[in-house]
Amino acid sequence: MRTVVADGVLKVTNPNRWLATGPGGGFRTAPAAYNVSVPEGFDRTDLDTYVAERRERAGFEADGPALLTGVDLVHARGAREGSVTVVATAGLSNPATLPMDPDAGVTTVNEESPDREIGTVNLLVGTTRALDRGALATLLASAVEAKTATLQSLTGFTGTTSDAVVVGCDTDGESAEFAGSGTSVGAATRACVREAVRASLRSRYADREIPDSVTEADHGVRTDERALVFELTDRE
Numbered sequence: 001m002r003t004v005v006a007d008g009v010l011k012v013t014n015p016n017r018w019l020a021t022g023p024g025g026g027f028r029t030a031p032a033a034y035n036v037s038v039p040e041g042f043d044r045t046d047l048d049t050y051v052a053e054r055r056e057r058a059g060f061e062a063d064g065p066a067l068l069t070g071v072d073l074v075h076a077r078g079a080r081e082g083s084v085t086v087v088a089t090a091g092l093s094n095p096a097t098l099p100m101d102p103d104a105g106v107t108t109v110n111e112e113s114p115d116r117e118i119g120t121v122n123l124l125v126g127t128t129r130a131l132d133r134g135a136l137a138t139l140l141a142s143a144v145e146a147k148t149a150t151l152q153s154l155t156g157f158t159g160t161t162s163d164a165v166v167v168g169c170d171t172d173g174e175s176a177e178f179a180g181s182g183t184s185v186g187a188a189t190r191a192c193v194r195e196a197v198r199a200s201l202r203s204r205y206a207d208r209e210i211p212d213s214v215t216e217a218d219h220g221v222r223t224d225e226r227a228l229v230f231e232l233t234d235r236e
Contacts, residue, residue, distance in 0.1 A: 001085035001126030001168070005073050008037040009058040012087060015126040015168025019136045020065035022164040023047055027133060030064035033166045035089060035122050037073045067122045067164045077199035079192040082184055083128045083173075086143070086192035090200040091119030092210055093218040095157040102224040119218075120162045121147060123193060127185055129176040131169040139167045139179035142186040146193035154201060155210055161221055 002013045013032045020026065020033070024047065036054050044050045051066040071089040078087040125143045143165050148158050179185045201210070211217035 001087075001124075001128075003078060003085075003087055005076070006060070007054070007058040008073060009054050009060060010035040010037075010073055010076055010087065010124070011058075011060050011062075012085075012124050012126060012168075013062070014128070015170055017131070017136065017171050018065050018166055018168040019133075019140055020067070020164070020166040021140070022067060025065065025164075027136070028065055030062070032060070032062040032064040033124055033168060034060070034064060034066040035073070035076070035087070035124055036066055036068050037089075038068050038070055040070070042068075042070070065166050067120075067124070067166060069120045069122045071120065071122075071200075071204060075200050075203040077196050077203060079195035079199070081191045082188040084185060084188035084192050085126050086189065086196045087124045088122065088193065088196035088200045090121045090197050090204055092121075092151075092155060092157065092160060092201075092205075093119030093220075094161045095119075095155070095211060095214055095217050095220040096159050096161050096223070097156065097214055097221075098158050098223050102226060119160055120164065121151065121160055121197065122163070123147060123165045123196075125165065125167040125189060125193070126169070127167075127176075127179075127189070128170050128173045129185055130171050130173045131176055131179055131185075135176060135179045136167060136169055139169070139185065139189060140165055142179060142181060142189045143167060143193050145181070146190040147197055150194045150197045154198065156213075157220075161219075
């Protein structure tokens with residue numbers, strides 16, 4: 001996977017089949033994918049148009065899935081292992097946490113403030129292996145699992161309220177049937193996500209403190225709702 005940055009836009013190429021989360025996501029065939037750094041106070045809702053404007057300003061003509069982040073791309077970090085490359089940007093002003101004992105605290109949702117610094121953990125994941133749609137979806141799950149484990153270990157948060165991921169593969173590469181944690185593709189993805197997220201956090205928070213809790217962050221969520229548990233019955 002090749003990477004280039006211009007005018008606050010990160011472009012990655014070589015994978016040509018993608019699966020993206022977020023607005024306008026899903027499966028897509030395209031020559032590139034992007035991570036676009038947005039300014040403070042960003043309030044555009046015409047996201048496709050905005051991304052196209054930013055790509056044009058940066059000199060990138062190729063269309064493709066795009067993520068948005070409030071993190072300056074100076075803090076983007078990449079990692080490579082085997083057939084996999086990952087680039088991450090990590091900000092934690094809007095953390096999310098999932099306590100295993102929800103009754104131990106109160107539900108916390110901090111509202112956004114106009115002058116807040118936007119935070120998001122974005123991942124661009126690419127492999128030189130060829131994956132079908134099911135394996136590509138598994139690759140996304142492997143990346144999210146690794147991101148969650150890394151953040152939980154380093155910060156106590158499971159993520160942020162706006163995390164997003166794009167995973168891609170090379171349809172001309174050697175085929176891989178699976179991409180879970182027990183495969184070479186999945187294991188490499190887990191290692192790359194861990195290292196890239198850790199490195200981006202170290203850069204982003206070199207001169208500032210990571211919030212200790214959702215309450216201390218600019219805004220975020222603590223999921224204290226309880227779901228109804230039920231047993232399955234035999235079909236009559």
